[in-house]
């Protein structure tokens with residue numbers, strides 16, 4: 186098992202990519218600390234972690250509340266005795282043309298997709314620096330690497346996640362803490378499906394842009410995160426790893 190004896194924290198773990206990754210970490214031998222706004226979903230993830238024979242420390246927590254987020258990280262260290270892997274994953278979409286983007290919505294997306302990811306990585310990083318090592322994975326997006334019309338807040342915040350991961354990576358590289366971003370493509374989750382409800386035809390149009398001609402499964406993103414979390418990735422830091430079925434590589438051809 187690739188994460189035997191490790192403690193891994195994941196935000197937004199009640200569903201989608203966060204849940205799939207918490208379960209993949211547990212399957213590889215990690216005890217997990219998971220938080221989310223969704224209490225019921227969180228409980229289901231915790232039960233599934235238990236069925237894999239690992240411990241789950243759960244906390245209903247709004248990650249945009251930085252005090253609560255730091256509290257969750259501090260309590261994880263106490264309850265599970267350490268923190269080796271941290272995944273700042275909770276995020277939201279936000280799609281409106283730039284000229285119409287509402288100020289409160291903009292601030293909401295920045296708070297969750299960018300500020301909460303930074304404050305989580307900072308708090309986890311402080312602990313890891315003190316203990317002499319660790320692996321941080323921040324969930325960005327292929328939209329953090331390429332612009333997309335109508336997605337000003339999403340693209341901007343996800344690009345910030347890629348860049349903050351790289352800056353933290355170089356600042357902490359000599360002290361044993363690796364920081365990487367994972368950049369999923371169109372992944373089949375509640376978040377992705379909710380954005381397509383208004384226009385069912387948009388799913389077909391989006392899939393047609395993907396070289397593999399299909400959506401990415403959350404479990405495929407989770408497997409990339411297991412690699413980044415594990416000692417197999419001991420020289421991998423500052424990477425923006427796409428898991429997008431070829432979308433970013435496609436260019437305009």
Ligand SMILES: NC(=O)c1ccc[n+]([C@@H]2O[C@H](COP(=O)([O-])OP(=O)(O)OC[C@H]3O[C@@H](n4cnc5c(N)ncnc54)[C@H](O)[C@@H]3O)[C@@H](O)[C@H]2O)c1
Nearest residue numbers: 197200201202221222247248275276326371372374376377
């Ligand atoms: N699904 C995709 O196509 C896709 C593509 C690229 C990147 N991503 C990114 O992956 C991450 C996970 O997305 P997903 O598709 O699994 O979404 P999802 O909606 O299935 O899961 C997100 C989880 O985050 C939780 N959450 C939302 N706001 C929160 C808050 N303030 N505090 C705590 N928890 C909160 C939700 O309750 C939910 O359980 C996000 O950062 C998203 O931007 C998703």
